[in-house]
Amino acid sequence: MTLAIHYPALQVVLPLLAAPLCSLMRGRDFAWAFATLVSWLAFGIAVALLFAVRADGAISYHLGGWEPPWGIEYRVDALGSYLLAIVTLISAVSLSFARLSVAREVRQDQHALFYTMWLLCLAGMLGIAITGDAFNIFVFLEVSSLSTYALVAMGGGGDRRALTAAYQYLVLGTIGATFILIGIGLIYMMTGTLNILDMSERLPAVADTRTIRVAAGFLTIGIALKLALFPLHVWLPNAYTYAPNAVSAFIAGTSTKVSLYLLLRFSLTVFGPTFSFGKLPLNEILAVLAVAAFLIFSALAILQENVKRLLAYSSIAQVGYMVLGISFASVTGLTAGIVHLFNHALIKTGLFLCVACVAYRIGSVRITAMAGLGRQMPFTMFAFVLGGFGLIGVPLTAGFVTKWYLIMAALEAGTSLGLVAAGLVLVSSLLAVIYVWKVVESAYFRPAPAGSPPVREAPLALLVPTWALILASIYFGIDTRISVGVARDAAVALLGGIS
Amino acid sequence: MTAEAIMLLAIALPLAAMLPIALTGAMPNLREAVTLATAVGLFLVVLQLLPVAMAGGQPEIALFDILPGVPFAFRLEPLGMIFAFVASLLWIVNSIYSIGYMRGNDESHQTRFYVCFAFAIGSTMGIALAGNMLTLFIFYEMLTLSTYPLVTHKGSDAAKRAGRTYLGILISTSICFLLLGIIWTWTLTGTLDFTAGGILAGKADGPLVGLLFLLYMYGIGKAALMPMHRWLPAAMVAPTPVSALLHAVAVVKAGVFTVVKVVVYVFGVEYLTALPASQWVMWIACFTILAASLIALRQDNLKRRLAYSTISQLSYVVLAALILSPLSVMGAALHIAAHAFGKITLFFAAGSIYTAAHKTEISQLDGIGWRMPVTMGAFAIGSLSMIGLPPTAGFISKWFMLQGAWQTENLLALAVIAGSTLLNAAYFLPIVYAAFFRKEKHDGDHHEHGEAPLPIVLALGATAGLSVLMFLFPGDAIALAEALVGRSG
Amino acid sequence: MTWLGHFNYWIFVVLMMIGLYIVISRGNLVKKIVGLNVFQTSVFLLYISMGKIWDGTAPIVTDALMDGRPVAYSNPVPHVLILTAIVVGVATTALGLAFVVRIKESYGTIEEDEIQHMDEEAFLARSEHLGGQP
Secondary structure: OOHHHHHHHHHHHHHHHHHHHHHHOOOOOHHHHHHHHHHHHHHHHHHHHHHHHHHHOOEEEEHHHOOOOOOOEEEEOHHHHHHHHHHHHHHHHHHHHHHHHHHHHOOHHHHHHHHHHHHHHHHHHHHHHHEOEHHHHHHHHHHHHHHHHHHHHHHHHOOOHHHHHHHHHHHHHHHHHHHHHHHHHHHHHHHOOOEHHHHHHHHHHHOOOHHHHHHHHHHHHHHHHHHOOOOOOOHHHHHHHHOOHHHHHHHHHHHHHHHHHHHHHHHHHHOOHHHHHHHOOHHHHHHHHHHHHHHHHHHHHHOOOEHHHHHHHHHHHHHHHHHHHHHOOOHHHHHHHHHHHHHHHHHHHHHHHHHHHHHHHHOOOEOHHHOOHHHHOHHHHHHHHHHHHHHHOOOOOHHHHHHHHHHHHHHHOOOHHHHHHHHHHHHHHHHHHHHHHHHHHHHHHOOOOOOOOOOOOOOHHHHHHHHHHHHHHHHHHHOOHHHHHHHHHHHHHHHHHOO | OOHHHHHHHHHHHHHHHHHHHHHOOOOHHHHHHHHHHHHHHHHHHHHHHHHHHHOOOOOEEEEEEEEOOEEEEEEOOHHHHHHHHHHHHHHHHHHHHHHHHHHHOOOOOHHHHHHHHHHHHHHHHHHHHEOEHHHHHHHHHHHHHHHHHHHOOOOOHHHHHHHHHHHHHHHHHHHHHHHHHHHHHHHHHOOOEOOOOOOOOOOOOOHHHHHHHHHHHHHOHHHOOOOOOOHHHHHHHOOHHHHHHHHHHOHHHHHHHHHHHHHHHHHOHHHHHOOHHHHHHHHHHHHHHHHHHHHHHOOOEHHHHHHHHHHHHHHHHHHHHHHOOHHHHHHHHHHHHHHHHHHHHHHHHHHHHHHHHOOOEHHHOOOHHHHOHHHHHHHHHHHHHHHOOOOOHHHHHHHHHHHHHHHOOOHHHHHHHHHHHHHHHHHHHHHHHHHHHOOOOOOOOOOOOOOOOHHHHHHHHHHHHHHHHHHHOOHHHHHHHHHHHOOOO | OHHHHOHHHHHHHHHHHHHHHHHHHOOEHHHHHHHHHHHHHHHHHHHHHHHOOOOOEOOOOOHHHHOOOOOOEOOHHHHHHHHHHHHHHHHHHHHHHHHHHHHHHHHOOOEHHHHHHHHHHHHHHHHHHHHHOO
16 A cells, blocks of 8 residues: 555644644534544554554655655654554544533634644644654654643633643743753764764764763753653643643643653663663663652642642652653663553543543532542542552553563662662552542542532543543553553663663 | 363352342342352352362463463462352352341442442452462452442441551552562562462572562461551441451451462472571461450450451461461461351351340340340350360361471460460350350340341351361361372372 | 853853743743743754854855865754744744733733732632531
């Protein structure tokens, strides 16, 4: 099939071109239906690419027929195709969910623009995952970031704090992106190329210069800002809390994941493990920050009264898990980090969708307001419980798979510090038990406030996408062949320098 | 049908029954008929496995890989056979009892109760038949989660608090210690299969193995080794059939079952003999036996006294396993069954008293024996079994434990078992004495009452009978226990 | 005196610091955007500096080149890259200012501490309201 060879380009071009078209759509739900269709098509392409890469190895696509390193190369490898599949899946499911939820939270005349932004954001994230050109990464990063800021601000119709959250996100996100730009510039200075593969080949010759070390510093800090790695997480809780509910679900499953991809791409593919983890103490720095992130933010999540904020704090903690996995610099550790990209995207988006169902019915996402919902919205709350099990890492959920590999990696390290890290991961999952159970107790043990109007179960249009993700998170806790298989392939490829 | 398929059926049957039970929620009679039919069906299925296990067969089946190299697998072995047999048998009795109790006390949410109960039994079957440590762990956690709604059944603040303690201790120990221990074992040995003689021998050495052993022993919070016992008294707020489920049928039994499994199949008895940590845990078990008995003496609430008695009895099993002689390990296996029959009788009796007389404190029980002769008679038999006197099952298991301790010249264990027998007598016999030989008080609490409803009486009579039957016909049980330690029957 | 020869890099560093400092220290939301702009502009200078060669010409075919003499020319790629980055910068500024306008509309102020104060008061009022009905 001739179209199939152009899939890498289509993956990005499709949503990118669909976005302006979408802005022209008028009338109820046209924009939504169009965006959802495009998103599912993108998912189809991503799955096709994933299997193509599984079968035949990395795909290199030369835009406009220009040979790299002169032209821009799109390169789909194991890690990239994994991320493409995650991002498109999460986008497609949250868009399927979005219609009713957005209709309630965003002004009718803004709908077309809302879905335009969504598609642009999707295009940007897909571009980051697919491009083989460092400057291109920056451009796509800004495309996705700018549209995310706008999406978060769309929550301003209901709560004006969404505006300040978006503003804060914009300022910090821009600083992060500019840091990344500086880093890329410094590498370009030393290597004279922007193609990532070319860079990685030329870097070892100049690796001992101060410029490259500075570049690594700028890149790491810039990416950490985008990744919301403690202590650069400040923007995340507000952005997740005040964004429209469907947007929270979408960005919770994608934006930090894309940033983590960047961290892997730069620290391992570009700089290489010998440089990042040998000459620079990147793994030690990351390990300390990661442990601090999941301990502190699991604990803080317990104190939250707003469920969206609680989930946001938990996200910061979960980012800590992923980064900890990377910091072990072993195949098992990286597998844990990469597989958690996928698992956490499913679980957290599923949970945010549950919360969106609740918000759709009762208009509040506070824990106290959820009293009695276990009876009144049984399907929604049971989905929340199952998703919560995933966050805790109960066996047979996707979260357990991650934890298994993470602890295995910690023990494989063979040091007493590794043992301590393993223990701390477990302590953090206990904290997760507490914050998940706070919601469960409120929903199942407190009676609905006297005199409150009866609440009905969320409509089917909302329940189906929610349950699809929750069930997927359980399926991938049982059948790990694909999720762990691809993650392991990616980990081996990334560590190619060492093993 | 092959033995492998029967094993899967034994796990799937109660789990599959959850749906019809939930669907027939509006028709209590039908719902309870489904429960009972499933219970009887499950027992018949498990019975099919008995000849296979007696013949020494160990059929196994691996379904799929949960993680590369660790399949979701089941395997029939003697200890699991005993556990599955006891649990499935007691589920029938418990179902009959539940019907009487739940209706007699007009409990709410009965459908949820029966659904969760079936779920818990399915998990228990999974634990009993698990073929490797990870499969066991999965069902272990499922059991914790499925019993949580049962413990908090009443939905009151007290129930919520108890639920927190229950879930808090069981989840935190299993996640923090047991899971860590399992993954550690996996990185050390590359396998999690239950293998005769253990999998760790020769793979690991040094003080860290001691730590690993402690991780296992404290990770199995369901075995209620002190100081991880708090959940058991807390869970007393639950309805009595649930207490029976926790104490006799499933939960604590799953705990000590796992302990014995770990001792026999993960570490291996011989390997443990050389490990100092096994001594420490034995001392902890001894301490738990005595301390829990002493606390039990001071409880006036009948169910709380029974709860502390359970803690002490569980540590018997741990102690017996850690005496590390074949005879005592057999004693441990037999005690799982013996204690189950005895303790369920005692709990049924407590529930019977509550249903008929609305009395919960021991000081209120003077003279009640003449009003409720069957209940208190069964209670007396249960007490004898706890103490370890003939003609009850407790005697058999204690006999093997003592023999094992004698053989290894373990004076500490001998002394503790003897001492605690006295303590057991000291806190059970006064109840029986007061019930039959003291005059009834005629104060404010008093009202006329007779025996509890028929299902309750039937159930507790049956379990007391089982306790005696196991004393009279211990042959099959002993044969299975011998197979466990690898002695030809 | 090589450090003096790199004066354009020094300017980059100084501008970057000034920009970041403004973003961090100012409470006025518009001034923060100004700081962000200064910060971004400094990076443009970095890129342009690295592409420029002393006495280099534009990368076009000249008479000298046709005569076969070696010609030093500046690398055009960073300039082109920065054209893109400038566009991104403009978009960011526009979006940021749009947010400021909306914030001004709904809060009536663009001072960060005042906004924070208003949010806290709203939170407290809300908790009291909730305290009334358990």
